[in-house]
Amino acid sequence: MTSLSKIMMAATATALGFAGTAFAQQKEVMIGAQCDHTGPTQIVGVVICPAQQDYMSLINSKGGIEGYKINYNELDNEYKVPPAVEEYERQKGDGAVSMMVYGTPQAQALNQKLQEDKIPGTSPGFGISASADG
Numbered sequence: 443m444t445s446l447s448k449i450m451m452a453a454t455a456t457a458l459g460f461a462g463t464a465f466a467q468q469k470e471v472m473i474g475a476q477c478d479h480t481g482p483t484q485i486v487g488v489v490i491c492p493a494q495q496d497y498m499s500l501i502n503s504k505g506g507i508e509g510y511k512i513n514y515n516e517l518d519n520e521y522k523v524p525p526a527v528e529e530y531e532r533q534k535g536d537g538a539v540s541m542m543v544y545g546t547p548q549a550q551a552l553n554q555k556l557q558e559d560k561i562p563g564t565s566p567g568f569g570i571s572a573s574a575d576g
Contacts, residue, residue, distance in 0.1 A: 469506075472513040473498065474533030475542040481521035487544065490566050491516060494542065519544060523551045534559060542566070 475494060478487035498514040506512060515533055519526040526548035530541060541556065541563045543549045549565050556563040 469509055470511045470513050471507075471540075472515055472533075472536060472538045473540050473542065474530070474536075474538030475514060475516040476519040476526055476529055476544045476548065477516055478521040478544055479518040481519075483521045483545065487518075487521075491544075494566070519548060521545050521548075523547050527551055527555075530555060534561065540564070 475491070477491035477494075478484050479491065481487075495514060495516060498512045501507060502511050515536065515538065517525075517529040517533070519529055521544070526543070526545065530543075530552050533541065539561065541552070541561055543552055543556075543563050543565045545565075549563070552563065
């Protein structure tokens with residue numbers, strides 16, 4: 443299992459812990475994700491982001507995690523902070539229990555919100571050390 447796979451599994455398992463009884467009947471958990479499909483780092487985003495989607499589909503094809511299917515909700519933040527913040531709020535409102543953030547400026551802008559909202563956040567190689575817990 444690759445490091446990214448381990449990180450994604452750990453984030454998903456953590457998200458399931460936050461899912462609580464609200465998801466007990468649905469047997470589904472929403473993971474919010476942001477990518478850059480159209481901005482200046484799209485050369486990376488168009489590779490990483492479909493791979494994340496494929497991995498979530500693979501997990502679901504094997505029964506999910508402890509019976510929970512992953513509703514993977516990915517949005518294009520264009521590698522810009524304002525759309526990233528808007529997307530975060532939308533995904534949080536839609537019930538995301540974990541968030542994959544794309545981009546260092548976006549991680550910096552969302553760090554405090556993630557902590558206040560108690561939503562675990564991950565990033566595929568971007569981010570800031572202040573986001574670390576522990």
